[in-house]
Amino acid sequence: MRSDKLRVKLISMTQTFLSPDQFELPSDSEMAILSHILRNKGAAQPDIVTATELSQQTVSRLVNGLLARGAVQSGGRIPNGKRGQPRLKLEIAPSYAYSLGVALMTDAMSVLLMDFAGQVVDYHYVEMPKMSRNAVFAQLDETVHGFLKRHPRAKDRLLGVGVGISGYSLDGRARYNPPSALDDWAMVDIDHLFTEALGLPAWVENDGNAAAIGESLLGVGRRYANFVYVFIAAGIGGGVISNHQLLRGIHGNGGEIGLILPRNMFELPTLETLLASIREQGIEMSSISEMLARFDVNWPGIDAWIERARDPLSLIASSIAALLDPEAIVLGGRLPAELSQKIIPMIELYDDARREEPRPLPKFLLSETKVDACAIGAAMLPLEKQFFASMV
Known part of the structure; x- marks a missing residue:
């Protein structure tokens, strides 16, 4: 009963800010462009053309669309090493969207708020002697409230929540067999639990896989x-x-x-x-x-x-x-x-x-990912699944 009451509380809290239809999801070609810009911490259009093998005209058209939607922004100028004007640098617009990352460990939980450029906006780590669903969702309620109070812009721009958990997958999606300290999370649809709790789309990965995704986009993978x-x-x-x-x-x-x-x-x-x-x-x-x-x-x-x-x-x-x-x-x-x-x-x-x-x-x-490898990777899951999946 306590768990059900807690979920109702969390849903009512998130429904006040969640507007899932406000994001226009990108095409595969747009994903490839966004991925290249993110991984390279900015890029000029000629470099995007070379990396994606899209035509100059296609890249120009798609970039203009991404600029109009606010997903990318103009940065500084990049010297081209030749005569003529430096090239315009395109960057991921950090405040376009945000995501939550949750790492479920055997003795602790960490929660992270990330912006669209993969930057850690806020972070909370708490030791938890008992990793039950009630304990986790109660702590998550308090933490997310704090994040959104400190960063009101994120309240209207949350894409989803990613969860990283220790253990091996049972169905290739969201059911895991974790260590005994995480018994309350064993062999259940973890994504459904977090969606019910937060009112947000949720994705789940093994902690090692989640960390690898984060490293690919924000660390060694560059x-x-x-x-x-x-x-x-x-x-x-x-x-x-x-x-x-x-x-x-x-x-x-x-x-x-x-x-x-x-x-x-x-x-x-x-x-x-x-x-x-x-x-x-x-x-x-x-x-x-x-x-x-x-x-x-x-x-x-x-x-x-x-x-x-x-x-x-x-x-x-x-x-x-x-x-x-x-x-x-x-x-x-x-x-x-x-x-x-x-x-x-x-x-x-x-x-x-x-x-x-x-x-x-x-x-x-x-x-090369700092703060918390699993939480960073988990926070990247909603972004990667919806905006950066077509890697180049």
Whole structure:
């Protein structure tokens, strides 16, 4: 009963500002243009023509339409390196639309408000000892009210909500089998729950897939079209980006790289095992959230965990390199950047080093999405699905 009353409250709150018909959804060609501008932090029309392979006349017509709708705006001038006038730079108009991103973790929830240009407008992280639906929706109610009070422009321009959750997909859409701490969210249509609660269209992804989408549009993907994102949190997973597109697999479980490891042979390189390692050295921490908030890369137990993580991460990375041959492997999730920097030099990519010139291997990179990888990726879901799906 409490859950039903809470949903009625949230629906009444959102219905006062939601106007879903005010956005004219773009054509595939317009999506390609928007995607190119977003990924490149602005672009001139000649560059868009080259990237999209659309004609100059088509690009000019579509850009004028996007300018008229307010989806893009004129930026500065881009020097062309030749004689003549610099080219006009087109940019994504940040206030054209907004989205919400929610990350459901085993011990916490984060909520993020994002603008149309992929910029974090507001963010809230809260530790939650109980991740029940009632607890989550009560916190979400308070958080969204705060966001919209501080950013009234977003009240009339919300496109939807994206949800990232730990666990594997059951139906390739919105039913997941998460860890036990998220029992209340297991094997139910999570998108329907959030739509009922917020009155907004909702999309759901595994946390690793969500983070990979965010990284593709706002991080490493601005330079690399093909990479694998290794998502380390309470568990370990990931996402595969192929030619700027998420490779979801038949059942939505592409990128479940933690399943590469035989459990009876390796300790999983996760934040749960990291927490156990530092506790064994006498450092008292109540949760992963507390450990991350107070993190010190020089704590006793850190180096021992890295030593144990080296072989399983080497096996995962070598399997990725052999099967997918990506340009890069990105280390991210909730893993602190200073810890990632210590781990990367320890990871070995297995290779037979045949002759003088071995096969090309992927680069190891740190995630370039800041604040909260899963929440950022989740917030990108409504934008990506409706405006940036046609990647170029």
